[in-house]
Amino acid sequence: MLKRWSWMLLVSLSVGALVAPAGFAQAPIRIGVIEPLSGPVAASGNYVRMGAEIARDWINARGGVSGRKVELVIEDNKSDPKEAASAAEKLIVRDKVPAIMGAWGSSMTLAAMPKLEEYGVPMVVETSSASTITKRGNPWIFRISPPSEMEALGLEQYLDKLAVKRADFLAVNTDWGRGAVTAFGDMLKKKGAAVGAAEFMDQKDTDMNAQITKIKGGGGDTLFLTTAVEQITLVLKQSQEQRLTRKIITTGGSSSPSQLIKQAGPAAEGSYHIVFFMPWFPEAMPDGKLAKAFVDEWTKRGHPFEGLTEGFRGHDGIATIAEAVKIAGKDEPKAIQAALWKVSFTGVNGPIKFEKDGPAGKESGQSKPSIFVVQIKDGKVALPDFLAKK
Amino acid sequence: MDALLQHLVNGLVLGGTYALLGIGLTLIFGLMNLVNFAHGELYTLGAYATFAALALGGLNFFAAVALAIALGAVVGAACERLLLRPLRGESIDTTMLVMIGLWIALQNGELLAWGGVAKSIPHPFPTAPLTLGPVGIAPLRLFVMATALVLIVAAWLLIQRTRLGRAMRATFQDRETAALMGVRIDRIHTATFAFGSALAAAAGALLGPIFLAYPSMGDLASLKAFSVVILGGLGNLPGATLGGLLLGIAEELGAGYVSSGYRDAVGFVIIILVLLFRPSGLFTRAERIG
């Protein structure tokens, strides 16, 4: 008897929680945020969230957008595409957000995209790098992060200075890693460099010695490394143990060189990193004042310094949406979508302005973010020699 | 040839750590018939405990590791007493489910407490690798292997030479008779779970400095531990040790010579093949403990 009642209670509570009104408020502008806040990449997702919160607070401190406060509705996609789609559904239908920022990983973003089309709500993509996202013909997608091809182009100019003659790849076995391998490989071949082996590692792997041994035997002079910062740390340490002496270039912008210095120590020495934000010398960013202010605010809040290289994405994403709402004059999805095409301002990373990308008539928006290269020298992050004269 | 040697050395070091994970689980799985999904979480706990002891408590490295192992035992005993004992008579699915719940709760609790950023655990060993001919191995790894070996031998001695170990073996073989002979089954269960958890925590404490500590580190560890247990046979300590080494080497060679993308598949395929031809594991003829 007790058991019957227990389960009925459980079911009622669950249904009740669902059916209860979502407590809607007219005045604030609500922006949805979908990030991986739990699971293996929880750190990155949380950094983006922290950056988004700084943007929100700054906007509200300045009086909000057209006098209305900005409110963030944050959902966890648990690093699972199914959850990303559910989160999008909930944000759009229950919370009635007119715009979303998300969803970090490319497969999560791809999973949420049909919902955007179904309901007609725009989403600003802040991290995902798969080129298909903007090529699928989804007019509700606006990306401020660079696809891998753009990243590779950003490095092209430095290829000679870096003296890359024969490169190998070690990448995480996801869309991001594979995309990077293809994009950078194509770019290298175009410039006449040789491409050696492409090795992969599973997202959860902690021991990459086998791959490193293979690469060591290949005789190249450069190793392109694309994965999350924890795995980069492990690869660097294990490469040092195996005395791999070639230069290492990490791609993707998530390498957080400060964290590498802390955790990999001397193993990180000499490595190059493609980043989209340089918190060590924010004055060198396109809007130096804004960048410095962001770094200061982040530090003031006690967030780890290592998170800045990802946290800025959250800021820029929210700032973009807020800008669009301002231009549109109302927080209505279709108006925001139209307004996003008119957005042109400078975020922490640099100028944000969307160009058409994808099949005609259904283009997505792709901005051209600034791309930087830094190096770890003497235990500190510095501009590489060939850039230091700036 | 050099590459092969390096692969083999890599494989041995990796395998030693798999073995450490496996022997704790084989005791729990074998004696208590429990699909312990939370085993990986004790591993994670060991790593975080070491980190906390070092970073917050200011202890030296070896004391921190010892503390982590002790904590693993205590937490294991508490889990058994609070969660498993009341569910003693239930089916294996029920106890498995409670372990799943514990797994989710512990992992997300750790996420909440420490954040998602991986923590680096400092250690006193030099980072420059020792070279033995064409092969390089880091001193820390050597320490890990040595300690793992010591722990394995200690476990073996405990099972074979002490009263407690004898009681454990008896309970494994025939619970009712053991109870009739005066063995306190309740205590044996608690002791077994505590012991297995302590070993898992030890693995985490030792591997944390090599691999970093983060909340989801236990997932893969759990899976490898299960594989090692099955390879070696339930309740078979030497089997688990050998199985761990074998798995490590096989994975290393597979990743080195077949394809790095399919690295984990090598382990899976081996398991399937082994079980097809030797259903009780590679090293057992009949299930036994010790």
Add this chain to the structure above:
Amino acid sequence: MRRTLGALVGVALLALPLWLTSAYHLHVAIMAGIFTILALSLNLLLGYTGQLSLGHAAFFGIGAYTSALLALRLEWPFWLGLPAAAVAAGLAGWAIGRLALKVRGAYFVLVTISFAGVIALVSVNWMELTNGPLGLPGVPAPSLAGVSFRTKTAYYYLVLVGAAGAYLLCRRLVRSRVGRAFLALRENEPLAESVGIDPTRTLVLAAVVSAALAGVAGSLYAHYTRFVSPEVFLFNYTVTMVIMVVAGGKGTLAGPVVGALVFTVLPEALREAVAWQWQMLAYGVLLVLLVFFLPRGIVGGGVAVGTRDEGPPRGLPAEGPAQQRRADGSPGPALQVENLSADFGGVAALADVSFTVRPGTITSLIGPNGAGKTTAFNAITGFLRPRRGRVTFGDASLLGRRACDIAARGVVRTFQKTSVFPALTVADNVMVGLHLAGSAGFAAIVASRPRVWAEESRLRAEAADIVEFVGLQHRRAVTAGSLPYGEQRLVELAVALAARPRLLLLDEPGAGMTGAEKERLVELIRRLREQGLTVLLVEHDMRLVMGISDTVIVLNHGRVIAEGPPATMQAHPDVIRAYLGGRRA
């Protein structure tokens, strides 16, 4: 009462889109429906056949990918993609089913995990086929006669039909002869084999059906979310399914449905109710609490067993069940054992044992403990492979055949330790024994053909007769596991009789019985002989043995030391020495 409840639930489900106005709620309902199919499918393996498969996400994923790829690459319509997904997943299930033969228990768990792991890695690495980690976006929604199922409401009804179909299929299966075979394998595999149930075929069937259903769920998922990526193979999906089945109540029909509903709604409800930092922690804690308070699941405590009580049996059997079987009433052939030898490690359990059991007689096999009597039984009935020897029953050789095949030939044995199907009622125990007397196969059961139900009635009547024959009619609907020991032995006998033996091997049937129970047992065995049944008996009660046997065979240390009528055996010096020891004053 149950009918009206069912009807009410049905109406509520049909009308759901009318009062669930939010599209988000419909989304949750659709996901719940898809997971209901998944949970039902896993329940077939986990709950009914008792095989813990932790690789179920593999079947789900295979179904999703098959359906998606066929739609994207070959432009197949959904209505072809769905059955194709079921077939593809079913094939994978067949592979697992065949593997399950070799390994059980914990080992099977790991094989399934490994299998799922391999499939997951293939989906990530085989870029040409699956597009690897980038996944397959743009899977089209189903359309019928120009009408697209893109809207939530339409898809909800599609999923509802799917879930209802899956439920109906499981219900029919579980309440049938096939379902009983599943349960029998879970409850007591050797006993099931001894009445002719083929574990291979049954497990494979369970695995195939289970996998195919999961494949259907996968296809529905793919065309709803319209994006398939390797994450469908995530272990988390399997864990979720297991939670739904076990916490819902495994081995029942309603359990997985309730579990799917609760555990689809719960995470979404937590999204609403709890800040994101605490969601997963709360989920874990809630799960632990749920297991604590409802260890058998929400719809707990019980094996939903197929047969419903149809009331008192028709007619009164004047003679035993054997009468209904053989028209001519003549006894079966003789059992011939020659040079049977078997070893355990270094010990010779049987050494060159030869004897004959003449048809229509009661022969007893006696000897001190460890003489090899049960070993001989095991060797004859296929539960043990002897080193060498010949065993023939009539003109058919039994050696090397599987236990279930030997049972099909009419050689049925009971077990030394009381062996019943504990969670089934007495009547259902006997119905399992009647497995070979029925012939309804999977297809006929699912289609619910009339002859299937006619057969069920016939079998139930026969079961009732058998139950009455052993004198347990007052215990017909009681769970066998809760009966007192002596009555359990009678159940065992009833089950063996139901398998229509021509030769019945009874292993210590009287052990632990009271005097009165033994009297009744002797009476039963005598009646069986009268009906032409040949009986080979192992017993320790000498009074019983000498009183009932036509022939007595004496074993000691694995050898036949004497054979003949009871009176001679009682006075035989070798026999006395074997029982009482060698030294005489």
